[in-house]
Amino acid sequence: MSSSDGKKRTRWTTEARRGQLLQLGAQLFAERPYDEVQVTEVADLAEVSRGLLYHYFPTKQDFAIAITQTACGHAFAETQPDPDRPAAEQVREVLDAYLRFAGENEHGFRAMHRGLIADAEVRAIRQRDLADHERRVLALLSPGAEPPAALRTAVRGWLAFVIAVVLDWLEHRTISRDEAVEVCVRALLRGVVADR
Amino acid sequence: MSSSDGKKRTRWTTEARRGQLLQLGAQLFAERPYDEVQVTEVADLAEVSRGLLYHYFPTKQDFAIAITQTACGHAFAETQPDPDRPAAEQVREVLDAYLRFAGENEHGFRAMHRGLIADAEVRAIRQRDLADHERRVLALLSPGAEPPAALRTAVRGWLAFVIAVVLDWLEHRTISRDEAVEVCVRALLRGVVADR
Numbered sequence A, B: 001m002s003s004s005d006g007k008k009r010t011r012w013t014t015e016a017r018r019g020q021l022l023q024l025g026a027q028l029f030a031e032r033p034y035d036e037v038q039v040t041e042v043a044d045l046a047e048v049s050r051g052l053l054y055h056y057f058p059t060k061q062d063f064a065i066a067i068t069q070t071a072c073g074h075a076f077a078e079t080q081p082d083p084d085r086p087a088a089e090q091v092r093e094v095l096d097a098y099l100r101f102a103g104e105n106e107h108g109f110r111a112m113h114r115g116l117i118a119d120a121e122v123r124a125i126r127q128r129d130l131a132d133h134e135r136r137v138l139a140l141l142s143p144g145a146e147p148p149a150a151l152r153t154a155v156r157g158w159l160a161f162v163i164a165v166v167l168d169w170l171e172h173r174t175i176s177r178d179e180a181v182e183v184c185v186r187a188l189l190r191g192v193v194a195d196r
Helices: A014-031 A039-046 A050-056 A060-077 A087-104 A106-113 A120-141 A149-172 A177-192 B014-031 B039-046 B050-056 B060-077 B087-104 B106-113 B120-141 B149-172 B177-192
Strands: none
Touching (some): A014 A106, A039 A050, A039 A060, A060 A087, A060 A106, A060 A120, A120 A149, A149 A177, A149 B177, B014 B039, B014 B050, B039 B050, B087 B106, B087 B149, B087 B177, B120 B149
């Protein structure tokens, strides 16, 4: 439909509008430090009033938290492995899905691990998300048993490894997604698990 | 010597005083988010005037930067490997020295990777420090040659792995320092290097 000033206008559902604002916010926080980003820039980019933006996200921190929760929650949900396959295949499957998700949600992923990390609540959400991933990986590597303390520590290290590899891949693109997946699979299956 | 009010007073050299303030600051930033720490708390803990504190560190950011530079610079300098030994031994030697340093400078290490990470300049110093470590590790693994892109990415991942393992070791102490060193050595020599 066209409005009277001749510009095409889109009708947004609440969810679509919220998604659009989160997407634009992620883009800004992926590139610049938290303190330097003004949320009103998002309103300008989205061509909405500041009042509408504040309706969705009353404070900058609410905005940062929503971007982080969206990125974390979706990534975890979209990378469920198939429990009927061998553990090593599940590892590759999860990583493949995880890197595909990160590539498709590059701004949110980078924002969460870069600009937004300045916020303590964002760091807390990220920590809880890492704990979910840790439980999933440990259940794969050490099914039905209490994992040894050194394995638990190594898996925590490996999760940090994966995030660093994904950020490096997204930012420099010097290797392909498949190569990045291989780097992460090898680090877990040879560097963390081997010979235990 | 004793002052007139009977309290024992210590004469501080400039360097010793600066070191004391950095040590106390690291302690605060290791435990609490950046925004919640007031640098004047350091003056109170050190029993010095705020004016003296501002003489050494005019702003909170100057303070954060000094803590980070001290932790990074000393860690790198104190973990030089012996170039006459085989690469695998040098790796173990560096890690052993690095974890010893982190254990002895626990507050500074945790502050740099936890509370102070909220500051963009601290993150930049940390990035440059990681680049130094990366060059050193790549020179060990791929001497005299341009390292393949996937190896470079994997080493970046591994540096994040080491930091996460050291933080986990310092915070939970569920494994010994030697076990933490082994976890890191194995991740590099089997998970990153193997079969290249």
